[in-house]
Each structure stands twice: as C-alpha cells, then as structure tokens.
Amino acid sequence: MEIKLNKLLTKNKSLILTYDHGLEHGPAEFNLRNIDTDYILNIALKGRFSAVALQSGLAEKYFHNYRKKIPLIVKLNGKTNISQVEPVSRQICSVKRAVKLGADAVGYTIYLGSDFENVMFSEFGKIAEEAHDFRIPVIAWMYPRGKGIGNDRSTEILAYAARAGLELGADFVKVAYNHDAEGGPKKENKDTLQCTAEVMKAGAAGLAVGRSVWQHEEPLKMAAALKRIVFENKSVNEAMKALK
C-alpha cells in the first residue's frame, strides 16, 4: 500500500509554505496584505511551493479556487499561545474531512515531553493509520516543550524529536533548526538563505517556511531564492541574485 509522497516533492525535496500562525500566535504578526489567505495562496501558487499548510477553517473558506493547483496540507490540530498549562494540542479536524477539503497530506503537532504527550501520541497514532488508509502522508510537527525540558533547541533534543516522529509513523518530520532558520521573527535575507543552505547540507528533505516569505516585501523573489538552494543545490550567493 503505497503512500503518495510525490505530490509534495520536487527532485525528492520539498519547500512548504506554512500559514498556521493565525491560530498559534494570533494575528498580531499579520499586516493588511498577509492577513488575507488569498494573498498567501497566490504566493504558494506563483512561487510554485511544494505545498501550503493551513488549518481546516482556512482550507474550507479559501482553498477551492486553488484545488489541484497547489498541494494542500491540512493541519489537524492547533492551540493558542495564551494558556500557560502544559502544552496540549488536540485534533480539530478529522482525516476524512481534510481529504474532503482537498488535502494531499495532513499535519499534526506533538509537544514531545509535555505532561500530555500521551494524549497527542494516541491521537497521532489513529491519524497515521487513517491517513495511510487514504494513502496520504502525515507530517509530524515535533516540538519538544513542557516543564520537563530546559533548552529545547539542543541538538540532542531535536534529534530525539525527529526520531520519535519516525517511530510514531510520520512520513515527514518538521523540527526546529538550532541555528534558527525558522521559528524566530523574520530575519535578514542573507541569514535566512544561509540557514537554508545549512539545513539542506545537514540532510533535510526540505524546509517549511512561513514569515520569512509572506512577511517579505517581495515574497516571490524570496521564494525563488530559497528554491535555488533547496531544489537546485545553488550557493547562498547565487540564491541572493534572485532577490535583486
């Protein structure tokens, strides 16, 4: 039973545009352009991203015009950043509903090491089984988090996160990069590209990018620069030329 990974891959690499910040961080990071999902979907389409990752609510309201034009990843869980209890993110959207909405893959966040890790492991297992019955891949956002964890960007803990995702049945695992390519606030262009090059050299199958692209004044140029590194194995300097 083959899982359809190819839709998310170009030359076996992937560059995914994530746009789940509205739920996870609130709209404070948006401006009047990028608060609009259509703006994001246009970047994904014209920038030829490997896929775009959205919550089910956005997919349902905005994605129908882009169906079959951009591969879609539906995030199945999410939480706000308000409550300060041990982190737990529960399933909001079923795999079946995601598939109806046009998903080519589903995503799920696991807060590894949280007191509620077991709740997320249990939900993830059922999701992996159901998604694979639909032959679509599952992407695990593996984030070490909770009071049992000190420095959650140590190489040791990030390696643990990646391995746990594999053992749990994920087809792709998203972890932070501890030189911080994504995750913090948007950076200078060169820093972003430098990190991307390092990540790819470290053996990653690709990148998930968000604010670095859609907060950029010229998102399509940034997309072009990133793709030179991810898909064409170009140097940072060559990639920088795409920004001019």
Add this chain to the structure above:
Amino acid sequence: MEIKLNKLLTKNKSLILTYDHGLEHGPAEFNLRNIDTDYILNIALKGRFSAVALQSGLAEKYFHNYRKKIPLIVKLNGKTNISQVEPVSRQICSVKRAVKLGADAVGYTIYLGSDFENVMFSEFGKIAEEAHDFRIPVIAWMYPRGKGIGNDRSTEILAYAARAGLELGADFVKVAYNHDAEGGPKKENKDTLQCTAEVMKAGAAGLAVGRSVWQHEEPLKMAAALKRIVFENKSVNEAMKALK
C-alpha cells in the same frame, strides 16, 4: 458543497436576537414578561430579526409555533456562571438534534485561552464537520477567558479570538466589542445605537443583541432603530427617530 448562509442574512448583514442568558447568567435578569420565551420569539418575529439564538431546551418547548417563520440558531453548549474553575463549556445538544428542532445554524462558545481550550477546540471541530455535512453554518462565540488572560477586552485579544474562530472553521464569529455595545448591563438607547454604528463601520457582518432589546420597554422600536443602522446604513440620529 455550499453552506446555507443566506437564511441568516439580509443585504449581507445580520441582526441576531440572543436569549441564552437563562443558562449563562441565571434568571435574575428576567422580569415577568421577558422570562417567557414566547415573548422573546414574538419580538424576533415581529421585529424581523435575522435569527433567534436559543438553547435546545427552549427550542424544543417553544419554537414549533415559529418554525419557518424565524430562522433559528441552536446553542450547542453552555454553562452556569457559578463554578469558579477554569471555564469550560461542553456540548449539550448534538447537531442532529438541533436540525430536528429546526435549526438553520448552530452556535458554540469557545473560551479561548482557558486551560480547557483544547476540549472545546476538539468538540468544535466535530461540530463544524457535522454541521457542514448538513450544510448549515456554525457560529462561534469566541470569548477569551481564563487565568492566562488579563484584560480580555484588548483589541489584540479580540482580534485573536476572531481569527481563531475563522481558522477553526466557523462561518460567523461573535466577539465582544471593546467599546462594549453588548455584554454589560442594558444601556441608554443612544449609547447602544452609537456602539452599533461603530461596530458596523468597523466592518462587522452584523450584531447579536439580547438585553438591549428584550429588556427594553418597547423592544420592537429598539429593533427598528437597530435595523436602520445595520441594514440601511442610517445615522444614529435617524435611527433614534424609530424610538419615538
């Protein structure tokens, strides 16, 4: 699969009469007239409100005479204001039952930022899926609440609430207005209309009103005044004339 939003809209705007205060606040706010659900339904009918929002118990006992005359929103969860634990409101009525009772839409309250946010997100996701299978819209009452939140009327937190509702799959989102049009005790007529005008100018699709109308000595006049602003884009002064 089109969701039937039109039943709740007039010229793309909506004025909803809410009457869930008996469960949420207790009957202390009622008098001998407005404690009677028939009194409220008559206001909704004669005042031509876009819809009336009731708990399932009231819908089951009182709504049959108004079926197909007033659009109905069944609130699917609710809680009393007695317990002081982190707020959580669980599903009381299934979508299927709401539809049987004549619902044109269903409503659900989420206490964003509560320690039990994940419980409500999870229930809401299933409700959205099921309601949309019935092609009826879901209205999310998004209330930031809980010990993780200081000032729950800041513009930042209200914007977060609205955005979260969208990402979770709501078709309409009800948030508080931080100049306090609804939510506090009944106000002077002019204040109410002033707020309504501000809210509409801010881009809202409409208003949910409760006590401002059914605690009013002449609810139908108040309804007429509100409708001038919401549907006809009239000034506050012109709306005030409806009250004479």
Add this chain to the structure above:
Amino acid sequence: MEIKLNKLLTKNKSLILTYDHGLEHGPAEFNLRNIDTDYILNIALKGRFSAVALQSGLAEKYFHNYRKKIPLIVKLNGKTNISQVEPVSRQICSVKRAVKLGADAVGYTIYLGSDFENVMFSEFGKIAEEAHDFRIPVIAWMYPRGKGIGNDRSTEILAYAARAGLELGADFVKVAYNHDAEGGPKKENKDTLQCTAEVMKAGAAGLAVGRSVWQHEEPLKMAAALKRIVFENKSVNEAMKALK
C-alpha cells in the same frame, strides 16, 4: 414528536414517590419495613401516586409485578454521600435499559455549579435526546452544589436551578423548596402539609416526596392528605382530616 407527559399527571399535577435514598444516603434511614422495596411499591400502588422513582437495580429486581400498574421513573445516575470531592454523579443506566425495565420517564441529577457541572450537562444532553426519541419525558433533579456556592437554598439560586433545567431540555424539574418541605429529615405532619400547600400555591406542577411518606407510620393516610392538597386544591386543615 409528542413527548408522553400524561402518564405522570393527574389534572395536570403530579405527586411522585421517590426512593433513591439507599444509594444517595445509605440505608441508615431505613427501618425493617421500608428497607423493602415491595413495601414502597405497595404504598405507591395503593396510595395511587403519580409515579415512583427508583434506581435501575431496584427497578430490575422488584418492579415487574407492578408494571403497568404504577408509572415508573428510572433514575439514571447516582452517587454515595461519602466522598468529599466536588460533587459529580455519572450515568449508570442507559435510556434504552430504563425503557426495557418499564420506565415511563427517566431522571438525572445535575449538581449545578460543581466543578464537574460540564460532565453532567454533557451526559444530560445525550439523555434528553435519547429519551425524547423514545418519546418519554426527562426529569432533572437540579441541585446547586459545590465549593462555588454558599447558601444553596437562596431563592435566587433555586430559580437558577429551575431555569437551567428548562434550558437543558428537561420536561420536569425537581428543585428544593427553600421553606424546606422535602430534603431535611421527616417532619411533623402539619408542617409537611403546610409546605406542600405553599409549594402548590407557588405554582409547582407537583411534588416529589420520600421520607415524609414512607417513614410515616401510616403512609397511605399521609398520601391521602397530600393528594387532597396537590390534586384537589384543599386547605391544610381539610387535608389533616385524612390523617385521622
């Protein structure tokens, strides 16, 4: 879809004999006569009570001889009075099982204001839906209880309890009477009848009585006295004559 309320009503009033004390309080209040469920069922039968309320265990073991002779209310939840945590009473008997046992109605206790209020609201909603599918009524025992509540016999809180029962979908609501007709230990006959008269004058649809009847030395005479007030609208003095 009509709910069958008539089985529990005589002239639109109801006098229900409750016998759930064995689980809720323990058998300390029983004597060698009234510890026997047959004794109670005989009082219900000969005293022509509107219905008798039992837990499923008693209904299953004792009710078959009285089937179709006395209307039966099966209490679906219950708890002991031993544990001192926030009160929670979970469903023990399904609606389907209650119907098999001969129930003409089902009962469920909600501890309004308890930290676990949401658990009971959620169970109650499903019970109301299922019972109404069987066309049988649901009686809500609405008891304000828990650390968030000071004086749980204030008129305000009892009114809240009654209203909440209505909003949640109950067909009958049982609340305490704050001049204490039922709930405390058995009283003098005249006190009991005085309270009954007050309750009926206050507009109640009837009464649920327990110890006042089955701890009485002549339960059938007490039943006769109560019925004069509840069904025949007689004075306390006239009712007292039934006790001689």
Add this chain to the structure above:
Amino acid sequence: MEIKLNKLLTKNKSLILTYDHGLEHGPAEFNLRNIDTDYILNIALKGRFSAVALQSGLAEKYFHNYRKKIPLIVKLNGKTNISQVEPVSRQICSVKRAVKLGADAVGYTIYLGSDFENVMFSEFGKIAEEAHDFRIPVIAWMYPRGKGIGNDRSTEILAYAARAGLELGADFVKVAYNHDAEGGPKKENKDTLQCTAEVMKAGAAGLAVGRSVWQHEEPLKMAAALKRIVFENKSVNEAMKALK
C-alpha cells in the same frame, strides 16, 4: 428476561472460591503449590465449590479443561496494591470476552466513596446491562475505600456498600464481614468456621473464600467443613469433624 442465577447456587446458597490475589496483592502470599492455577481449579472441582472467581488471564490459560465442570466467575476489573492514589479499578475484560471464556457470571469491584467512585459506577452500569443481556448474573465486590472513609469495617458503611450494590443492579454483593471472616491473613480453622457460621446466621446467601482454603494444608477438608455450615446448616463443632 430471566437471569441465570442457579448455576451459582446449591439449596439457594453459594460458596465461591476466589483466586484474584495474584493481581490484587501480588504473589507473595502464594507458595509453590498454590501459585499454580491448576492446583486451585482442582480444589474447586473436587471440593465442589459453587464457583471459582478468576481474572480473564487465568481463565484463558487454565480454565478450558474445567469448562462445564466448575461454574466460572470472571473478574472484569482489578488493580495492584502499589499505587497510593485514591483507589480506582478499571474494566480490563469485556463481558463478551468473559462469556467466550466460559463465564457463568462476571464480577466487578467498586471502591465506594473513592474520589473515582463515579468512574466505577459508570462502568458497572454498562456491565450490568450487557451481562443481563447475556442473562448472566453480576457480582459486585463492594469495598468502601478512600480518604473520605475512616473505619471501613463499621456496620453502617458495610450496610451502605451492600445496599449500593443492590441499587446499582448487582445480582450478588460481596462485602467484608466486620468480624473479619475473610480479608485478613489466614486464621485458625475454628475461627474461620465460627465466622462462617455467624455470616450465614446473619442472612448471607453464602461466602467467598480464598486463602482460608487454598493456603490450608488440606484444602478439601476445609472445603468440606465450610460446606457443612453453608449448605447443611451444621454447627461449628460438627463442621470441625470434617477437618480430622
């Protein structure tokens, strides 16, 4: 719908051999003979006990050779004695599985008064319904336990336990005897028989015995002595003769 009680009764009395100590107390109480389930089942067979009570694991591995020769009670829940939290024992084996394993009855332990009483009440209710659909009886092990209870062997609390079992739908209720026939460590023969006589005189339908029999050097003689009291209503002195 008749429940098949007769399989567990002789002259309307019952003497049950329990062997659930391996899970509840650990194997420290076993020796090299009685650690073997076959040894126990042989005692049950040759001693003509009314039934033997086992966890599903032992029933599955050892009972097939004794099927239809000894009535079987499958215990559906259990816990170790290690954890010191409020006692809770959850269902391990379904009624359906117990029936497949040859059960003529199922057993379930309820820790009355524990903070988790509601969890066990809820599970027990479903078990009673399902078992009675199979027409097999349910035996409730009713043990008052938890921080809300001081002296858990008072007559008042034991009576409460027995009554609660009845109200919840048990067909047999096992409670401790407060002169301590069973429950503590094995005693002198005469003490055991004395207690048994008292218990039967107090009106019990029978006894569940464990260590008094299978830790006895001559279990079949002890069984014979017990049976003289339980089934033949003999005196302690007459019963003692069976031990010689």
Add this chain to the structure above:
Amino acid sequence: MEIKLNKLLTKNKSLILTYDHGLEHGPAEFNLRNIDTDYILNIALKGRFSAVALQSGLAEKYFHNYRKKIPLIVKLNGKTNISQVEPVSRQICSVKRAVKLGADAVGYTIYLGSDFENVMFSEFGKIAEEAHDFRIPVIAWMYPRGKGIGNDRSTEILAYAARAGLELGADFVKVAYNHDAEGGPKKENKDTLQCTAEVMKAGAAGLAVGRSVWQHEEPLKMAAALKRIVFENKSVNEAMKALK
C-alpha cells in the same frame, strides 16, 4: 481458539531482538550504523532471532523487505523519557494496523504501580481481546514504576509484575532481571552471557536483548553466543567461543 505462539519459539524458547530505544530513550544511544533500521533487521535475519520488536513507524517504513523472513512484534505503545509526571504510555497503534504491518505478535508496556496503571490495564485488556481474536499473542512489558515504588528491582516487585502480566492475559511477560542482564548500558561480553545463563536457569522462556547485540562490534557473533545458551543449553564458556 488456539493462539499462534509457535512463530516466536524455537525448542520452546525465544530470543527477541528489541529496537524500541529510539522512542523510549532517544537516539543518543545510536551510532551511524545502528541508527539504521535496516542494519538491525539484517542482524535479526542473519542472526536468526526468534523475532524483532519495533514501533509501528519503523515497521511500516522498513519491514516490508523482511516480511515472512523474520517474525515481527509491533510495540503498540511508547513514551519518551522526558516528562517527569507519573509514567503513562498510551496506545499508538491498533492491533488491526499491527496485523496489516505483518505482526506475528503485539507488545504493550504497563507501568505497574503508576498512578495511571488503570489507564494501561484498561487499554491492555482491549488489546489482549482483539489480538486473541486475530489469534496472535500479546507480550506485556511489565515495568514497576512510579512514586509508590521504591526499589523497583526487588525480587518481590518483579514477581508481582510477572504475575500481573499473566492475570491480565499476556502470553509472554517481559520483566527486568534483577542481576541486570538487560536494561542498563551495554556490558562486557562475559557478564551478558553469565546473566543470560542465570535467567534461563531461573526458568525464563527466553530473553529480549537490545543494546547488548546491536551496540556490539560483531552483533552476529554475540547472537551466536546467546543462542548457544538459550536454545542449546550450553555453558557460558562454550558460548564464549562463538565470540572469537
């Protein structure tokens, strides 16, 4: 209904290669060879182990080439070692999914004595029922753990763990050996073999080994040495010859 135990047995003994350390301990214990599941599966194949134990994620991605060549045990639950709450490991993979992945047996870890023991007992019971319906055996990893336990390697507590596994319905029980054959870091060869001999002499049905083999510089030689003891009842000295 016979359970298929034979696939895991040679001369009624078993030597299982476990590789669940990536999830339970993190990848810190791996090197560049043994981080690769193919390396492990080759050891299992060429070393003719009785079975290999993997999480579902590894089984799904790596096992298809080894199907029907090595018996497979799918571990159904797991947790990281990060969170410091009372240990709980919840089901990640269903029995049905394990069977689809080629499992000849399923494994489940129970933290005996944990405050969440009841959660794992309840899951384990359903797993045992379902696995036995598929006629495949269940292996219980019985680990005493939690704040109620002091020295979790005492003979008494290990015996309790083994017994509890039996009572719960396990077909094989894995417990620690309190002279520490497995569980700690890799040891000197002779120590490992010495322990193995002791364990077999103590009556074990076999061993589960992990790091002692796959962290060994010559895993197949170590496998050969172990097999001489487990299957051929050879002395430690004779087994040592296989290492040369």
